Amino acid sequence: MIQVIDVTKRYGQHVAVDHVNFTVEKGEILGFLGPNGAGKTTTMNIITGYISATEGTVKVEGFDILEEPEEVKKRIGYMPEFPPLYMDMTVQEYLDFVSDIKKIDRATKKRSMEKIMDLVKIGDVRKRLIKNLSKGYKQRVGLAQALIGTPPVLILDEPTVGLDPKQIIEIRSLIKELGKEHTIILSSHILPEVSAVCGRVIIINKGKIVASDTPENLSKRLSSAGRLSLRVAGPEKQVLKLVRELEGVKNAEVQGVKEPGTVDILVEAEMDIDIRRPLFYALSRAEYPILYMKSVDLTLEEIFLQVTTEEREVS
Amino acid sequence: MLAVFKRELKAYFASPTGYIFMGFFLLICGIFFAFSNLLTASPDYISVLSSITFVFLIVVPVLTMRLMSEESRQKTDQLLLTSPLSVTGIVLGKYFAAVAVFLLTLLITCLYPIILSFFGTIAVWEIVGGYIGFFLLGAAFISIGLFISSLTDNQVIAAVVTFSALLFIWILDWVIQGLPTDRISGIVFACALVVGVAALVYFTTRNIFVSVAIAVVGFGIIAGVYFANEYFFDGFIVRTLEWFSLLKRYENFMMGILSLSPIVYYITFSAVFLFLTVRVIEKRRWS
Incomplete structure (x- = not known):
């Protein structure tokens, strides 16, 4: 469906995107994850034909962006990070204009506009000037603009940034819904968002792809360090000593006391060893009950750190 | 192209821009008409057309400063450039919208010669020719303004630079006289x-x-x-700079001569600046 072939973008000496290769299959929702300035937006701008790559090319349904840009652009709906809205138009006028520049048939225009306004729930503001809308509504108008013409490919650059939690959940479920009919590329710097919505994740850092996998595999691979957070009822020193002596425990440290008579500790296991059961039996035998135990999710920063160092070891 | 044209035309009248342009233009035109035709009871309307060309210096920047610069500032160029429109179509749509506002204003001023015709005979074809020249001159100035607007994302800078460029063209004939010809x-x-x-x-x-x-x-x-x-x-310097002398060609029209070469000149001049505008936008995507 989408092939990104050896795409490089240079701004003078600075390399924004460095030989990026990936493909997206029909019906897939691909997450594009990376810190600010990693090259996510640049890659998306290249796929949509907003800017040109220094080297390499992009193909959508077999059409090359350099050779047949109009065929490619017809097939893509793009929602940039800052929705491209004309502040002096009403929502309806704006969507009408977008339908015109996307060359939608006059006959079907009205009906498809109604459908899209229903879908993203902006029907009640259709007569209002865009400059008077709230951030959340502007974001939705931006999404509506991308949906016009029901393009087979949707590219969404940070679609939930700046929204309140309720709106974030709504937009996410909307994207999931859209994923049934569209191929979607979505960028984000929030890990849970990507793992909630996407079937596959590409992590990009400093213009290079550093990892590409399903969210499950990625987190499995990344959480192999197996970090657990525990709250145990018992004296600090004995509990810590017991845990440290357990086989497979690499490190354990006290995080503090949040409830009187208990202690919170962070346990790090050796690679590929599940220490949850031994930990439970050992502590229960000593009659130090575990009040809670949970695995600690890696933060995005830690994942990046891990992925980038892994890559260095491989190369 | 038609969609961009319609949007731009609407935008002119959804903001004060269109009204400022028309209002100022009609005011100046009206003052000159009153002083040189009505109060002196003269039927020589074409002299009005030749004396109000200075108004372009002020109103053309108003008309063109927003055209491209606002698109890149508001990032709406992302919408246009990722849609199946060609860059040429976008530029032409915007150019024709600005020209249409200008043409509309010009049509209103046609009332003046009609008023004159009630009181005596006027040289109809001379005036028609004068209007054609005036329109082509304005359209060429607008193409310069559009080009300058594509170079920056700041409206004020676009306006000031356009004003300076038009001022330069304005004084060009005077500058040329002082240049060496050896x-x-x-x-x-x-x-x-x-x-x-x-x-x-x-x-x-x-x-x-x-x-x-x-x-x-x-x-x-x-x-x-x-x-x-x-x-x-x-005299190579003089001949080269004369290429840019838009006003010199305009004098022909004012003398009632309607020949093909100045018409072709003005159309070519506008086409070159529209082409340059397209190149600037294309180049920005490649850099």
């Missing part, structure tokens, strides 16, 4: 042009080889032309 200065000027082009190529492509090649070929042509026809460089 052979040496003509050759020096030609060499400076070649160096300028080569430097421009170097700063846009950073390719020293191509730039040097262009400079060498340019100097070769100058030398070749000199040996073939040594009188060629007499």
Whole structure:
């Protein structure tokens, strides 16, 4: 469906995107994850034909962006990070204009506009000037603009940034819904968002792809360090000593006391060893009950750190 | 193209821009009409058309400053450039919208000669010819404004630079009179042009080889032309700058002469600036 072939973008000496290769299959929702300035937006701008790559090319349904840009652009709906809205138009006028520049048939225009306004729930503001809308509504108008013409490919650059939690959940479920009919590329710097919505994740850092996998595999691979957070009822020193002596425990440290008579500790296991059961039996035998135990999710920063160092070891 | 045209035209009248343009233009035109026709009871309407050209200096920047610069500032160019429209279509749509506002204003001023015709005979065809010239001159100025607007994302800068460019064209005929016309200065000027082009190529492509090649070929042509026809460089500066003298061509129209060459000149002039605008937008995507 989408092939990104050896795409490089240079701004003078600075390399924004460095030989990026990936493909997206029909019906897939691909997450594009990376810190600010990693090259996510640049890659998306290249796929949509907003800017040109220094080297390499992009193909959508077999059409090359350099050779047949109009065929490619017809097939893509793009929602940039800052929705491209004309502040002096009403929502309806704006969507009408977008339908015109996307060359939608006059006959079907009205009906498809109604459908899209229903879908993203902006029907009640259709007569209002865009400059008077709230951030959340502007974001939705931006999404509506991308949906016009029901393009087979949707590219969404940070679609939930700046929204309140309720709106974030709504937009996410909307994207999931859209994923049934569209191929979607979505960028984000929030890990849970990507793992909630996407079937596959590409992590990009400093213009290079550093990892590409399903969210499950990625987190499995990344959480192999197996970090657990525990709250145990018992004296600090004995509990810590017991845990440290357990086989497979690499490190354990006290995080503090949040409830009187208990202690919170962070346990790090050796690679590929599940220490949850031994930990439970050992502590229960000593009659130090575990009040809670949970695995600690890696933060995005830690994942990046891990992925980038892994890559260095491989190369 | 039609969609962009319609949107731009609406935008002119959804903001004060369109009204300021029309209002100011009609005010100046009305003042001149009152003083040179009504109060003096003169049927010579064409003199109004020739004396109000200075109004372009002020109103054309108002009309064009927003066109491209606002798109890149508001990032709405992302919508246009990722839609199946061609860049040429976008530029033409915007250009014709600005020209349409200008044409609409011009049509309103047609009332003045009609008023005059009630009181005596007017030279109808002379006035029609004058209007054609006036329209083409304005359209050429608008193409310059559109081009300058594509160079920046700041409306104020676009307006000031457009004003300066038009002012330069305005005083060009006066400047030309003071320029040297001897052979040496003509050759020096030609060499400076070649160096300028080569430097421009170097700063846009950073390719020293191509730039040097262009400079060498340019100097070769100058030398070749000199040996073939040594009188060629007499008055070369003046002849080159006269290409940009939009107002000189306009004088023909004001004398009631309607010939093809100034019409072709104005249309070509606008086409060149529209082409440059398209190139600027395309280039920004490649850099």
